[in-house]
Amino acid sequence: MKYLQNIGAYFIMIKDMFRRPTKWSVMKTLILKDIDDLILGSLGIVAFISFFVGGVVAIQTSLNISNPLIPKNLIGFATRQSVILEFAPTFVSIIMAGKVGSFITSSIGTMRVTEQIDALEVMGINALNYLVFPKFIALLFYPFVIAIAMFLGVFGGYIACVYGGYSSSADFIDGVQLDFIEFHIVYAFLKTLVFAFVLATIPSFHGFFMKGGALEVGKASTTAFVWTSVVIIILNYFLTSLLLG
Amino acid sequence: MIEVNNLHKSFGDIHVLKGITTSFLPGQTNLIIGQSGSGKTVFLKCLLGLIEPEEGTISFNDAIYSELSVNEKRDLRSKMGMVFQGSALFDSMNIQENVMFPLRMFTKMTLSEMQDRSNEVLKRVNLPDAHKKKPSEASGGMQKRVAIARAIVNNPKYLFCDEPNSGLDPRTAIVIDNLIREITDEYNITTVINSHDMNSVMEIGEKIVFLKDGVKEWEGSKKTIFKTDNQAVTNFVYSSELFKKVRQMYIEERN
Numbered sequence A: 001m002k003y004l005q006n007i008g009a010y011f012i013m014i015k016d017m018f019r020r021p022t023k024w025s026v027m028k029t030l031i032l033k034d035i036d037d038l039i040l041g042s043l044g045i046v047a048f049i050s051f052f053v054g055g056v057v058a059i060q061t062s063l064n065i066s067n068p069l070i071p072k073n074l075i076g077f078a079t080r081q082s083v084i085l086e087f088a089p090t091f092v093s094i095i096m097a098g099k100v101g102s103f104i105t106s107s108i109g110t111m112r113v114t115e116q117i118d119a120l121e122v123m124g125i126n127a128l129n130y131l132v133f134p135k136f137i138a139l140l141f142y143p144f145v146i147a148i149a150m151f152l153g154v155f156g157g158y159i160a161c162v163y164g165g166y167s168s169s170a171d172f173i174d175g176v177q178l179d180f181i182e183f184h185i186v187y188a189f190l191k192t193l194v195f196a197f198v199l200a201t202i203p204s205f206h207g208f209f210m211k212g213g214a215l216e217v218g219k220a221s222t223t224a225f226v227w228t229s230v231v232i233i234i235l236n237y238f239l240t241s242l243l244l245g
Numbered sequence B: 001m002i003e004v005n006n007l008h009k010s011f012g013d014i015h016v017l018k019g020i021t022t023s024f025l026p027g028q029t030n031l032i033i034g035q036s037g038s039g040k041t042v043f044l045k046c047l048l049g050l051i052e053p054e055e056g057t058i059s060f061n062d063a064i065y066s067e068l069s070v071n072e073k074r075d076l077r078s079k080m081g082m083v084f085q086g087s088a089l090f091d092s093m094n095i096q097e098n099v100m101f102p103l104r105m106f107t108k109m110t111l112s113e114m115q116d117r118s119n120e121v122l123k124r125v126n127l128p129d130a131h132k133k134k135p136s137e138a139s140g141g142m143q144k145r146v147a148i149a150r151a152i153v154n155n156p157k158y159l160f161c162d163e164p165n166s167g168l169d170p171r172t173a174i175v176i177d178n179l180i181r182e183i184t185d186e187y188n189i190t191t192v193i194n195s196h197d198m199n200s201v202m203e204i205g206e207k208i209v210f211l212k213d214g215v216k217e218w219e220g221s222k223k224t225i226f227k228t229d230n231q232a233v234t235n236f237v238y239s240s241e242l243f244k245k246v247r248q249m250y251i252e253e254r255n
Helices: A002-017 A024-063 A074-113 A116-122 A127-131 A133-163 A169-177 A182-208 A214-244 B040-048 B070-078 B095-106 B111-124 B140-152 B170-187 B198-204 B231-237 B241-254
Strands: B002-011 B014-024 B029-034 B055-060 B080-083 B158-162 B190-194 B207-212 B215-220
Touching: A002 A127, A002 A182, A024 A074, A024 A133, A024 B095, A074 A116, A074 A133, A074 A169, A074 A182, A074 A214, A116 A127, A116 B080, A127 A133, A127 A182, A133 A169, A133 A182, A182 A214, B002 B040, B014 B040, B014 B055, B014 B190, B014 B207, B014 B215, B029 B040, B029 B170, B029 B198, B029 B231, B040 B158, B040 B190, B070 B080, B070 B095, B080 B140, B095 B111, B095 B140, B111 B140, B140 B170, B158 B170, B170 B190, B170 B198, B207 B231, B215 B231
Parallel strands: B029 B190, B029 B207, B080 B158, B158 B190
Antiparallel strands: B002 B014, B002 B055, B207 B215
């Protein structure tokens, strides 16, 4: 019953997020600040993880090809498919649920605990529009992060493969170009946009409606991470079935 | 002027406010006092529109709050200033930005006009040189003064303070009390203060409403509170030995 209530409250929050908009001159500043915090601030960790995971995917693929009949360009092909279809859009989103999600929940939750949200509401400001909407707009730039993750994942695979002696540069590049389907990119970015919405709203919901003190802020961040990850995984399944199935 | 008529509010089975009727005049400091759990905070939150009462009405200059449209409520709220117990300053902004915040949200002032106005109110609360500090770098007393400056910067008609003295030393508490009283008088604001600080009651209580278990037990002023025979009020106000002695001296002097 409580879960149903929370789902209902979540959708009401989304509706309220678009009501009574904040003055554009103020909103503009908030959006730019959130782009800095949520998008630019995540580039480093996303780049680091993508590069090394791409490398590991390439090495693992290479080590598991023992049959001499399987062409070496499969390593590039498998790395590209793994990174573009799943690693970059889905698993980077789960990493972002930890990094960006916990930041959103803890910052909004702390504002709740210290009555800053009450202060906004007393002034007649729609606190949901003021706090959540800029995060939602900022995360519309999330596909750029994923594009970088895709590039660095494949590039990491190339470096690991070529300089680790697992395949030649030509074989890897040939594999990366093999049977390329443009729709896979569309599919990956569509997923990314849906996950961006989830990343902005679920942690905000847990922060905005939290009750209690500092300890509860920590608990809310953990809960937000768990639910954001669960929703991303479930949506990933349905989107994949719908778009590729 | 704020008029409250037969206000009721429950949370589940707990009846927190039980038919409170009172009024608060402009230009005077109105105090709501009572023990913890007496319903003071819920009452203040009802006045602020943060909690909706089940029964009864709250009128601001004859306009009944529950009958106002969303835009009218928004307009009314832009005329309210609030000083929270923990100051509730925005961590991400410095002191001047905090004070300028209501101006940025509700006026069409230019940046230099906003800076001038914020300088003016910061000077009024005796903080002329603290503009660039972050709230976390300011002491409790300074934070309260910044909160007062933010509350009055947009010339509000109504000022609400939730325990403005909590966590402050007695001397700073008196400074804050006097500041609120002076500002109330200067700007002719309707000020409602939620407090259980007896020094505040005696210093600035031009009107005092005493709540007990969600009921308005007594209403008066700092002058009449000395004379009252209401047992609940005397038990609460004169709970300390010091105040008992003060009251004794007052009664002896009167006789």
